[in-house]
Amino acid sequence: MDCRNCKYKLSEQIEYCQSCGAKVIRERITLGQLKRDFVNDVLGLDNLFFRTLKTLTIAPYKVILEYTSGTRKRYMNPFAFLAIAAALATFVINSFSDEYVERINATQDESLYEQLFSLTNPGKDKNSISYQEEYSKYRDSQVELNINIQTILLKYFNIFVFLFTPVYAFMAFLVFGKKRFNYGEHLVANAYIVGFALLLGMIFFLMSLVLYPSMYMFSSIITISYYLITYKKINNLSIKDTIFRFLKFILVCIGFIMVIGVIAIVLGIIIGIIFGINGSLTE
16 A cells, blocks of 8 residues: 555555655545544644644653654644744733732742841841831832742743753753764754643643642643653663753753853953943043
């Protein structure tokens, strides 16, 4: 039997063409089949995005291994999948960011503000009017600062995750090596994983609006577990080796952050010197 799309020679039991990835159609067209095709293709219940998402949910390693081995038409392009996931997550989170920030700040324990203020103002009478007034101003300023930080993180976090995907891939390349995957294939794997993680975070974000605000943070734990399980599967690693690679990955991340921090400090000093020299010259 030949593939009707690319004429590749197929075995009788195969469901998808090994050459072009097209689904093997054996049955004739019926009204029932036309109805299913309409629901799947026109309404999009079985298009590439949802098919890719479904497989990433059940068996992410299958998507990565098949796509990198040449089965491309069965799944959405990893970077298109990542772009759609980032756009959806950013839109949803930005739409409800104010409500989320309001809810999470309403559940915060005010005793932390009191402890921080008392540490910076030792020896003052806590029952005095001046102390209470100063504390009230301090608390309001800290609450406003937290709201601003949380709002910025919510609005731009997904964008940074999207832009840093090549960096994650490079870290994975350093940690897991090039024996199984080269850098380009690591990039494909990370695009799928990050895209799925963004959608997972979006779901937990919506759940946190309905249930409890801190629930959004659990998506990070699930994402790390998802990442490790996926890389364990695609590299055929033992549990011990997976934990070792995870610790190595953390060290690489810390090293990367330190390098970025040093570069930022050096640039800050250079910019300060340049502006200082320019300022002295203008005087």
